[in-house]
Amino acid sequence: MKMSLENIQVGMCVGQDLYTENGQLITPNNTVVTEELLARLKKFKINCVEMTHDSLDDYIFDIKSTAGFKSFQSECTEAKESLTTSLDSILQDNPDDVHIDMIKNLSTLLYENNKKNINLIDMVYSMHEYSDAVYTHSVNVGMIASHLGHWLGLPEEEIKLLVTCGLFHDIGKLLIPKEILEKPDKLTPAEYRIMQSHTSKGFELLDQFPDIDDRVKKVALLHHERCDGTGYPMHFKGDQLDRFSKIIAIADAYEAMTSERSYREPICPFTVVSYFEKEGLHKFETKYVLKFLAKILNSYLHTKILLSNGKEATVIMINRNVKSRPLVKVDDGDFIDLSVNPEIDIVKMVN
Ligand SMILES: [Fe+2]
Structure with a gap:
């Protein structure tokens, strides 16, 4: 819908390419509004802008009154069950009970977050509503990453944080148009660029909340980076990347390949491991990948x-x-x- 500049707030999403009178691009479609962007719109005397949603509040947070939200708590419990099932394949090496308990308590973790900061559970719920595929993927990535953290001997605080990193790493996909997000065919180069922007959009979205741990925000931005510099959006290399982003990158790639997609069957884990052996050892943090592959395959x-x-x-x-x-x-x-x-x-x- 069209909105006048005075009603546009930080966090809303622009729904059109915006140009100056001379035809210079001010900002592309789907940009999340920041203070800087508001200043630029004012500078270029843009009075009216097409927005994708009335406000980010409407889009993401003003949902608690819906019937869907009320059933979300029971869905959280179901998610916990399916989570446990989906993890069976990597749990066969008898991890210690403490860790299993931590994994099984994902919904408790969400409830804890809910008490501290309602926005977190709202965002998870929004993700669930917007795209079941993104939600399921994110939950699985959180689980796999926490396993990897456990296998790497990280402290419990960091293992718990990895669950949250997994849950929110793809949150920027809520700001990607559905026709691109769910397109069954290959994306065009332009569509692929929009899809890639879920990293920076996710960071911008999370960055509006001071309560969210900076490490979670960083993962949203950097989880598609690769240690050899071939990733995006910053083309960072290994020593520029934090360990949370490196762990989520491995879990994300593994989950994406081993889970079923509308357009293909799940890829056999041995084939995925072969991919990591051929390509992954320099793209991902080598010592993390080696530990991951050894543990996964033992299962x-x-x-x-x-x-x-x-x-x-x-x-x-x-x-x-x-x-x-x-x-x-x-x-x-x-x-x-x-x-x-x-x-x-x-x-x-x-x-
Ligand atoms: Fe992603």
Whole structure:
């Protein structure tokens, strides 16, 4: 809707490309309004602007009166259940009970946040309403990241913070138009740039709340950065990145590949590990990736897989040097070391 400049507030979202009289771009569509932008609009005498929503309040926070919000607390409990189920695959290495308790208490964590700062739970709820896929992904990333934090021996305060980092790392996607966010086909370069802006938009959104930990805000901005400088939006390199962003980057990439998408089946974990082995060791923090892969793959010991030769087999031993190609025992009794049999691949896990 069109709004006059005096009614536009910091945190609202511009719904059009804005140009000066000379045709110079002031700000692109979907920009979150800041004090600086308001000053520029005033400077260029822009009196009326198309906004995507009446206000950010309407969009994100003024939802507590909806029936949906009232049922959210029970959905939180359901989320906790599904979370526990989705984690079963990486919980098979018997982590200690304290950690499982922490994971199972995600909803408690949300309620605690709710008491301290209503905005956090509002934002999680908004994410749930806007896109179930983003919500599920974010919850899973928080879980995976907290596992990785645990495996890396981080203090409990940091492990808990990783859950929050995971929950909010993609919050900027609430400000990406749905037709782009949910487009089943490949994005055009222009659409891809808008999609990438979820990092800076997420940071700007979270940055309006002084109560939110700066490390959570940083992760929203930096979780697509890569240690070799090939990421975005800042093209930072390894030593410029904090450990929370590095951990969420690994969890984010792993979750995105192993979960089912509307346009593809989940990718087999061994294939994902092979991707990390080929590309990930320099793109991600090497010591974090190595620990992650070792722990993840140990959880697949003794599970059934289908080989590309059509035979079913059981994973017997993870090879230290080529973790994606284990020693397997075929159902007819033969052992095959996939690290020295490159012609045979693992096709999928068998339930
Ligand atoms: Fe992201």
